[in-house]
Amino acid sequence: xxxxxxxxxxxxxxxxxxxxxxxxxxxxxxxxxxxxxxxxxxxxxxxxxxxxxxxxxxxxxxxxxxxxxxxxxxxxxxxxxxxxxxxxxxxxxxxxxxxxxxxxxxxxxxxxxxxxxxxxxxxxxxxxxxxxxxxxxxxxxxxxxxxxxxxxxxxxxxxxxxxxxxxxxxxxxxxxxxxxxxxxxxxxxxxxxxxxxxxxxxxxxxxxxxxxxxxxxxxxxxxxxxxxxxxxxxxxxxxxxxxxxxxxxxxxxxxxxxxxxxxxxxxxxxxxxxxxxxxxxxxxxxxxxxxxxxxxxxxxxxxxxxxxxxxxxxxxxxxxxxxxxxxxxxxxxxxxxxx
Numbered sequence: 001x002x003x004x005x006x007x008x009x010x011x012x013x014x015x016x017x018x019x020x021x022x023x024x025x026x027x028x029x030x031x032x033x034x035x036x037x038x039x040x041x042x043x044x045x046x047x048x049x050x051x052x053x054x055x056x057x058x059x060x061x062x063x064x065x066x067x068x069x070x071x072x073x074x075x076x077x078x079x080x081x082x083x084x085x086x087x088x089x090x091x092x093x094x095x096x097x098x099x100x101x102x103x104x105x106x107x108x109x110x111x112x113x114x115x116x117x118x119x120x121x122x123x124x125x126x127x128x129x130x131x132x133x134x135x136x137x138x139x140x141x142x143x144x145x146x147x148x149x150x151x152x153x154x155x156x157x158x159x160x161x162x163x164x165x166x167x168x169x170x171x172x173x174x175x176x177x178x179x180x181x182x183x184x185x186x187x188x189x190x191x192x193x194x195x196x197x198x199x200x201x202x203x204x205x206x207x208x209x210x211x212x213x214x215x216x217x218x219x220x221x222x223x224x225x226x227x228x229x230x231x232x233x234x235x236x237x238x239x240x241x242x243x244x245x246x247x248x249x250x251x252x253x254x255x256x257x258x259x260x261x262x263x264x265x266x267x268x269x270x271x272x273x274x275x276x277x278x279x280x281x282x283x284x285x286x287x288x289x290x291x292x293x294x295x296x297x298x299x300x301x302x303x304x305x306x307x308x309x310x311x312x313x314x315x316x317x318x319x320x321x322x323x324x325x326x327x328x329x330x331x332x333x334x335x336x337x338x339x
Contacts, residue, residue: 130164139284177258205258218257263305
């Protein structure tokens with residue numbers, strides 16, 4: 001049976017490797033270090049171990065070069081005598097003092113390496129990710145192509161941020177459909193409210209309304225976790241809602257996932273308030289229910305394609321509601337409102 005990895009597992013593994021690599025680097029700063037066999041075994045455990053360790057070694061070399069230049073400037077200031085002893089000469093005159101410097105130098109190098117690591121590779125851990133923001137207006141759909149081949153379709157009234165590394169997204173509000181190019185070494189992660197969604201080779205839809213989050217999988221699998229550490233995996237034909245820090249799983253036909261991308265919205269005894277929110281997000285139409293309508297539930301399919309006039313009439317009949325074009329529609333859109 002194939003093992004299923006949660007988002008929590010993947011993120012914790014990465015953090016563990018980085019921490020272990022830093023610990024090995026500090027040990028190597030001790031001139032008495034002899035545990036080469038254990039270090040070699042650790043490096044051979046995974047290509048990721050070697051990659052992280054090599055990056056830190058490069059950072060160490062840069063840090064030592066910088067420390068050496070600073071020490072030289074401090075020992076031989078501009079107004080000093082050329083005959084004054086250098087740092088190396090002073091150290092050679094006092095080998096005991098030289099040995100005592102080792103722990104401080106190792107500590108300084110480790111701190112410098114950690115700083116360089118966070119600047120170049122660890123910005124995600126420090127919360128310093130560079131983000132590209134995308135926003136759509138109500139009724140305005142948008143498609144995004146990421147550098148790694150992954151794709152995002154944004155529904156209307158949606159705000160999403162994509163990390164510079166192209167493998168992380170944050171859905172602040174609205175709805176998005178993700179078609180992810182799977183990379184087990186660099187999993188694609190989506191944050192939406194308290195939910196963390198990690199791709200395991202997938203096409204999936206995410207909706208965020210306030211604190212509520214809904215995830216549905218069309219193909220493949222995702223791993224879910226929350227700030228409260230509740231977690232589960234979803235496969236094609238499954239979905240989950242997040243409320244109160246806990247997931248509730250449900251079944252959904254794969255073909256109905258992200259129906260808004262196919263020109264239709266499918267419901268089975270859904271609250272009318274949710275249906276109206278979905279239709280407004282996708283079409284931009286203003287919908288006002290008649291007295292008591294907010295308490296009703298709706299079952300059926302709503303087509304969102306075709307002419308605007310036919311769309312308004314169709315929704316008015318299906319939802320027994322007053323339907324209007326938004327008053328802030330652009331001139332070009334308003335001119336075509338009856339087409």
